[in-house]
Amino acid sequence: MxxxxxxxxxxxxxxxxxxxxxxxxxxxxxxxxxxxxxxxxxxxxxxxxxxxxxxxxxxxxxxxxxxxxxxxxxxxxxxxxxxxxxRRDLYQAALEQLAADGIVYPCYCTRAELAASAPHSGDTERIYSGTCRRREVAEACKGARQPSLRLVVPPGITSFTDLQAGDVSQDISQEVGDFVVRRSDGVHAYQLAVVVDDAAMEITHVLRGYDLLSSTPRQLLLYRLLGQPAPVFTHVxxxxxxxxxxxxxxxxxxxxxxxxxxxxxxxxxxxxxxxxxxxxxxxxxxxxxxxxxxxxxxxxxxxxxxxxxxxx
Structure with a gap:
């Protein structure tokens, strides 16, 4: 063991x-x-x-x-x-791995545009509508501003059993949409960084606050896409x-x-x-x-x- x-x-x-x-x-x-x-x-x-x-x-x-x-x-x-x-080089390497798999794309949407076009997912986060996944939109915005990078989220349910919250399921594509893995200022997003770090440090158990429960399915998706085992989660x-x-x-x-x-x-x-x-x-x-x-x-x-x- x-x-x-x-x-x-x-x-x-x-x-x-x-x-x-x-x-x-x-x-x-x-x-x-x-x-x-x-x-x-x-x-x-x-x-x-x-x-x-x-x-x-x-x-x-x-x-x-x-x-x-x-x-x-x-x-x-x-x-x-x-x-x-x-540890930024590690995050960049993971990002390049995802990009090589063809599941990362630039997003030129501003915060104001996101607020105007995206519905709420039930908390303070908004569902991304996938505007810039359509290549012609991204091409039209190229050069106008620095893009963030988003992950192409496949349809389907992501489920796990939390030691405190019990069974949790989420359709990320419907409840979150394609999420950011690198911000427009070049800083790698929390969702990517925490997965890379926990995998590299061989973390087996993560205990953290309940406010992070809804982000766990996104992290589980990244573990799978990066070919890494996921830890056991406890959200208190x-x-x-x-x-x-x-x-x-x-x-x-x-x-x-x-x-x-x-x-x-x-x-x-x-x-x-x-x-x-x-x-x-x-x-x-x-x-x-x-x-x-x-x-x-x-x-x-x-x-x-x-x-x-x-x-x-």
Missing amino acids: RIMRGRFAPSPTGDIHLGNIWTALLAWLQVRSAGGVMVLRMEDLDPGRSRPLYADRLMADMKWLGLDWDEGPDVGGPYAPYSQHE PLLIAPDGHRLSKRQQDLSIACLRAQGVKAEAIIGYLAYKANLIDARQPVKAAELIASFDVSKLQSDPVIVDSHDL
């Missing part, structure tokens, strides 16, 4: 907050309870938003909370480098504020840096999250390592989890 290899892959675009640590803790516990290898990877592909300072602070906060890793930007490992901005419920909004890096009172500055102890944060995850029966300070032996992902609820900075 292959040893479990899991990862936490944050974007260093701000101070890490309670919602990030919720996912990090659960991913860490999944790996540690199985005696596996924990990987830390920085998803700093977007040069306009990512900052090395945030990456350093993120790693410091995780270590303070008792969440360690076996491979990562600071310690290296057999699949280095562990920062996406250093999100932490939300009392007003029902998802936690974000704009909520500074729930950043780990802010909580530390207010004197909140690491064990108090871990214990609070463990209680919210139904991993312990009563709210109490606890170290992350003390949760390993009893971790069970089936204990998690399926609904979003309400948290309040005043609780801490």
Whole structure:
């Protein structure tokens, strides 16, 4: 049996907050309870938003909370480098493989054009109508603007079983359409980069937030097209504020840096999250390592989890 290899892959675009640590803790516990290898990877592909300072602070906060890793930007490992901005050649090679198979094409649609022509898919994402798949349209726009690159999505249902969400099925061609694999500014898209990285690093299990569940079929399609095995997925419920909004890096009172500055102890944060995850029966300070032996992902609820900075 292959040893479990899991990862936490944050974007260093701000101070890490309670919602990030919720996912990090659960991913860490999944790996540690199985005696596996924990990987830390920085998803700093977007040069306009990512900052090395945030990456350093993120790693410091995780270590303070008792969440360690076996491979990562600071310690290296057999699949280095562990920062996406250093792995662009791998994404480009994968893109060229898809292009050689004739399933990538340039798209010249602007955001305004997409908003005007494409229906919603049920969330904030819009279904791409395939305008630029018609060659004459793309040729007419050539030279007018820099194109993005889209993947030709075949018809059919993509299905998988999530360890938390259960059976999931999606007809990508009808619910998403041809999706972007490289942006018009030349930055490779998240969907492509995360698949290339997880395949190259031999990640066997991915635990992440429920907000990414709908993008998983696209990633499974890319795994298949690139001839790579897909990991086992677990999408956990999100932490939300009392007003029902998802936690974000704009909520500074729930950043780990802010909580530390207010004197909140690491064990108090871990214990609070463990209680919210139904991993312990009563709210109490606890170290992350003390949760390993009893971790069970089936204990998690399926609904979003309400948290309040005043609780801490």
